[in-house]
Amino acid sequence: MRRAMWTIMIVEDDPAIREELTLLLGNEGYRTAVVTDFFEVPQQVLRAAPDLILMDLGLPGRDGAALCADIRRISRAPVIFVTSRDSAADELRALSLGGDDYITKPYNIPVLLARIKAVLRRSGALAEPDTLEAGGLKLHLTRGTAWAGGRSVELTRNELKILSHLMAHAGKIVSRADLIDALWDSQIYIDDNTLSVNMTRLRAKLEEIGLPGLIKTRRGMGYQL
Amino acid sequence: MTFWEFLADRLDRLLIQIICAAAVAFFLWATGTQPGVLVILCLALLLVFFAVQLSDFLRQRARLRELESILEGLDQKYLFAECLPPARTLYEKRLIDLSRRAGRAMTEAVSDARAGQREYREYVEQWVHEIKTPITAARLICRETDGAVRRRLTGELGRIEENVERALFYARAESPERDCVIRQTGLDGIVTRAVGDHRALLIQRGVRVETAGLDCCVYTDEKWAAFILGQLLQNAARYRGAEPVISISARPLGKQVRLTVADNGIGIPAHELPRVFDRGFTGSNGRTRGGATGIGLYLCKKLAGFLELGLEISSEEGKGTAVTLTFPTKEAL
16 A cells, blocks of 8 residues: 555654564554654654654653653644553543553554554544555445446445455455454454455455456465455 | 359459458357357348449449440451550550550551552552563564464464453452542443454454444443453353354343353353352363463452452353343442
8 A cells, every 4th residue: 555655753662662663664654753862852753743653651761741741832743652551540641641542552553553544544644545456456445436447346344345455465465364353343343254255245246347366365375466 | 244254253252252251250259249240240241242243343344345346346456456445454554555565566567568568569560561562562573474473473472461461450459449440431332442452362263253232331440341351252262162153242131231241162061160250260171271370250250349240150061151240330339
């Protein structure tokens, strides 16, 4: 999924997490700015001009929450707090200090990415591409339709999610578990059978518009577009 | 203390008094006092003795009752000696002094033990928060490995997290009032949180989750309730059968809501069912499948007690297990 480069600033004192987050967010198409020196963080924010700040609350020296208040004064970038503390008091404090979201360690990676996207979308920074293209297929996300060779077909919510996930990872093998993970919603819980049913219907619909066999089954590994 | 017990306690003194009176009477009789006078004298003497003993008895009994009512009224009974009324006799004063000294030693020991426990709890909490950073790092590093290895490692990390979370709540359960905030909460929010926390486990084990009737409000602490629910989900995922399904459904019942987590897993043998909430109890399932700690359900019961939730379990071997949590809906706490 190509998108314009959004800069995410990582304020985190654990070097392993810092490095891995940089890698992860880099792979997801974000540019990252890393804070390694925790003095004068506000100035560094000013210099990097990030679109979003991921901030650990347990920083050496200054408290992340107090830091957030300082950053708020000079920057309007949304802040997601990351913390390993999850007591009711900590949660309340973080949100009352102007954090846009709050996520506790150890986080589930799809959840973290979803939260980042949601906050960026809310702040208006993220204009997601409305269409995806791969293998002669054009997917219209907001309208929920797939186009190929002048013919179009309407997709259900799950079918759309499956197809967009496969198209975003075009050429790569996507395992069933990864697909379920991508489909899994906070309200609707997808299981293996549902995925199979949806996959069958999706293939039938793709065949209608002249793309049979677009989604290949890789036995024992998953699916590939 | 009855009057007879009181007299029996003073039997030696009474005997000496009677012997003395008898000796005096004999002496007076021998020196020529008239028997009629002697009888009157003896009766008068006995009456005085009796009156003295009776008044002693009544006073002591009243005093003991007073002390007992003081003890009854105390929350911390070991502080008894500090709350005593002023001593009435020298002997009582010394006794009170002694018990005060003993009481102070006890108070010190108790407060030392409390401080130790608090420190330990704080250390466990801090440790849990520290350990979450490397777990997070490990999760992120996992991404770089390929599919099967990643899934296995993620699964193991998930197990570490489950245990860490249990340790955290175990420590918190020692003084629940510090972290527990009871307020109106949507039941669906609790379920979403619990299922979300265990999504990796549920997806990995291929569990289908069905929900029904969760759009109601209850009075509880969302985080704690989600932890309890999470333990139930873990159990259901661990002791699953073929094609595992967990159904989470709620049903209002008067001023309560009954939330039932039912699975179609391997179930619990009837004779083990009464003991599943015992600390350290791992049934035959836990032993054959491994990985059971005997802490999960024990902790559920304990936390449910603090939140004033009902917790019941029913199970049929080979068919599945259903656990019902009863939440209050009105602020009747």
